[in-house]
């Protein structure tokens with residue numbers, strides 16, 4: 001990071017960052033940067049920015065850097081940080097809000113995770129349930145990782161854990177309606 | 190004791206043993222589980238990650254059906270439980286959310302019933318004496334770590350478990366079966382959920398550390414209450430061994446599998462032969478150690 005003049009920086013991207021605070025219920029000024037969240041985060045080893053740094057970037061108005069980060073996708077929503085944070089900062093909710101904002105702008109630093117989430121929801125929309133075999137097959141296709149976990153497939157079928165035909169909710173209309181109404185709310189990306 | 194029961198998607202496929210053993214255990218304990226008719230997927234984390242309203246509406250349809258029946262709800266899967274409970278709390282907290290969700294699902298839902306994980310139903314609503322009284326083949330001396338993962342205990346305001354950092358409810362159940370609960374540092378660590386699919390090297394490292402900690406503390410087995418934790422820990426040991434040169438061969442069991450086995454059901458009844466890591470041998474050893482009659486597949 002280059003040198004930064006703090007007073008003017010903090011005014012950058014003000015309204016967009018405020019919208020993220022509103023959506024996540026997080027007050028960015030609550031965080032006093034103690035780092036406890038990041039010390040306990042089980043995915044921190046794989047992140048490009050620690051969870052604490054994501055908050056710092058937003059405190060400083062550096063929205064672009066937060067949006068481009070892999071961290072917002074890698075957060076596993078495990079809730080360890082918010083459980084331990086002395087200020088109860090709901091980091092996973094913030095990560096979620098930033099991730100949705102990034103997606104809206106077409107900034108997707110972790111393509112596979114994005115593809116997986118999309119396919120999961122498309123399945124629920126179509127079947128009302130989440131057929132795990134179809135989920136992984138479609139994921140392999142769409143992500144280009146065609147033979148991923150192929151070594152486990154025979155056991156999954158032989159042990160009766162996988163079925164080719166998906167189970168379906170009888171009342172699929174009810175589920176489609178729920179999806180449609182939620183999309184109207186304008187939140188669905 | 191009657192509860193509405195939401196099996197969730199995993200229990201029909203990768204978590205099939207969980208569903209089977211839940212039913213066996215419930216039967217023995219006089220727990221009447223009424224499966225929510227025509228239930229739908231809770232949306233899991235994908236809905237949560239992409240659309241807040243949808244993440245509440247999908248569980249709410251199931252909750253509303255249970256509410257019509259006037260029942261509290263027992264949810265075995267940790268991820269489904271978290272979504273259900275978060276929905277109930279959100280509806281309780283805001284009149285506006287309640288109205289919005291009811292209009293989306295076109296059913297009344299007022300969050301009257303209590304949402305509980307099946308682990309808490311069995312561990313807290315049923316007396317330990319009753320559980321002990323049903324043990325026909327004790328798991329005497331079986332060294333088992335209880336693995337709770339994330340969503341059964343966190344966030345504490347939603348999960349309302351006995352302790353978000355050091356829960357004991359599963360450990361106590363294991364002790365009631367005659368096993369020897371082993372203390373360890375990873376009981377609430379995250380298994381990485383779907384990271385093992387989307388970011389294999391990240392997910393596998395998280396799993397490796399959990400397995401390592403169990404082994405280092407002398408555990409012979411891991412007990413879990415989550416189908417995703419189970420699948421991850423059970424299916425990936427071979428791949429992890431290949432990657433890091435480790436020699437993990439740790440059987441993973443649903444807590445209800447161990448209960449059903451201790452209650453006298455056979456390996457086949459419970460579904461133990463379906464596991465990736467062979468899980469019968471250890472139990473045969475445990476039963477013969479205790480001089481119990483050997484039975485099984």
Ligand code: SF4
Pocket residue numbers: 030031032033034035036037038052055084085086087088089091
């Ligand atoms: S633990 Fe809380 S206060 Fe401390 S750095 Fe993390 S978010 Fe900020």
Ligand code: SF4
Pocket residue numbers: 037040041042043044051074075076077078079080081082091092095
């Ligand atoms: S919720 Fe996300 S940021 Fe917080 S500890 Fe878990 S993975 Fe890390």
